[in-house]
Amino acid sequence: xxxxxxxxxxxxxxxxxxxxxxxxxxxxxxxxxxxxxxxxxxxxxxxxxxxxxxxxxxxxxxxxxxxxxxxxxxxxxxxxxxxxxxxxxxxxxxxxxxxxxxxxxxxxx
Amino acid sequence: xxxxxxxxxxxxxxxxxxxxxxxxxxxxxxxxxxxxxxxxxxxxxxxxxxxxxxxxxxxxxxxxxxxxxxxxxxxxxxxxxxxxxxxxxxxxxxxxxxxxxxxxxxxxxxxxxxxxxxxxxxxx
Numbered sequence: 001x002x003x004x005x006x007x008x009x010x011x012x013x014x015x016x017x018x019x020x021x022x023x024x025x026x027x028x029x030x031x032x033x034x035x036x037x038x039x040x041x042x043x044x045x046x047x048x049x050x051x052x053x054x055x056x057x058x059x060x061x062x063x064x065x066x067x068x069x070x071x072x073x074x075x076x077x078x079x080x081x082x083x084x085x086x087x088x089x090x091x092x093x094x095x096x097x098x099x100x101x102x103x104x105x106x107x108x109x
Numbered sequence: 110x111x112x113x114x115x116x117x118x119x120x121x122x123x124x125x126x127x128x129x130x131x132x133x134x135x136x137x138x139x140x141x142x143x144x145x146x147x148x149x150x151x152x153x154x155x156x157x158x159x160x161x162x163x164x165x166x167x168x169x170x171x172x173x174x175x176x177x178x179x180x181x182x183x184x185x186x187x188x189x190x191x192x193x194x195x196x197x198x199x200x201x202x203x204x205x206x207x208x209x210x211x212x213x214x215x216x217x218x219x220x221x222x223x224x225x226x227x228x229x230x231x232x233x
Contacts, residue, residue, distance in 0.1 A: 001172060033219040035156075042205060042223040043156065054217060086156055088220070096169040098146070098158040 002026060002091035004101035011107040018074040020104045022087030025068055032070040033088045034063060036081075037103075043086065047072060074106070082108045111135035113145070113206050113224035120230050121196050127229060131189040131206030138164055138184050142214025145189040147180065149202040150226075157202075161209070162189055198231045 004024040012018040022032060032050050035043035045054055047063035050070060060075045070089075074081055087101040117129035129147070136143055146161040160180040161169045170178050179192045189206060203226040210216025 031218065033217075035220070037156075042226055043220070044223075045217065045219050045221050048217040048219040048221075049212075052217070054221065088156075088158075095172075096161065097172060098161070100148075100156040100158060103155045 002093075002097065002099050004087050004089060004099055006085075006087060006101040006104045008102070009105045009107065011109055012077050013109045014079060015076055018077050018081070018106055020072045020074075020085050020087075020106065021069055022071070022089075022101050023069045024089060024099075024101075026092040027065065027068050027070055027089060029092050030089045032063070032065065034061075034072045035086045035088065037084045037086065038082075046085075077106075077108055079108050082106055111208060111222045113208060113222060115204060115206050115224045115227040117204070117227055117229065119228060120232065122233050123197055123231060125196050127191075127193045127196050127200070129191045129193075129204055129206075129227065129229075131191070131224060133187050133189070133206070133208065136208065136210070138162075138182055138187070138189070140164055140214070142211030142216060144209040144211070145182070146207050146209060146220060147189075147191045148205045148207055148220070149200075150205070151199075151202040154202075159193075159204075160191060196231045201229065201231050203228045 034047040037043040050065040051063045062073045113133040144163040147159040162180045177194045205226045207220035207223040212218045
């Protein structure tokens with residue numbers, strides 16, 4: 001079955017830039033999406049279609065795609081950005097099958 | 110304002126069938142491009158997509174769980190129901206429903222609005 005691979009954890013100091021990667025063989029052909037999840041809360045969409053930001057999401061959140069790896073970048077990290085981040089995409093089997101990555105815990109030092 | 114709310118039992122016994130209901134407002138599942146999906150998250154673990162139903166009543170299931178899942182909708186009640194058979198303790202998780210609004214409908218094609226989730230424990 002298709003898998004998306006994320007690092008388990010990323011740590012940055014406030015004001016620095018955090019980069020969270022997500023790798024999968026189908027990513028050149030399928031859009032990626034990113035969700036932020038804080039403890040005890042439902043996920044929130046922060047990036048769609050690789051690079052687009054929904055309304056209400058701060059500009060410090062951005063996304064990029066470089067083939068089989070997509071990256072969520074948070075510039076000028078704030079304490080409130082500490083959360084789990086999940087990438088999501090689909091495989092290329094032709095049958096709709098949505099997949100989430102294993103999640104990355106972002107710690108703001 | 111778009112909202113979704115999950116409801117169902119907090120505890121089921123092994124081998125029983127779980128039935129969850131997602132009641133939503135602020136959109137219609139008969140509108141082109143609208144979908145509702147179920148996603149679960151075991152305690153301390155990652156999200157797992159389970160099933161999706163769209164405005165045309167097309168249904169899609171996780172490959173690994175499709176033999177146990179059934180998704181259906183009642184457009185008049187604004188509800189989507191998920192049943193999962195033969196429950197096991199490994200199915201203990203928070204179950205979320207979430208909306209997808211397709212790109213052609215002016216949406217994001219992502220799970221853009223989520224319910225708060227409902228915790229289901231499987232134990233005898």
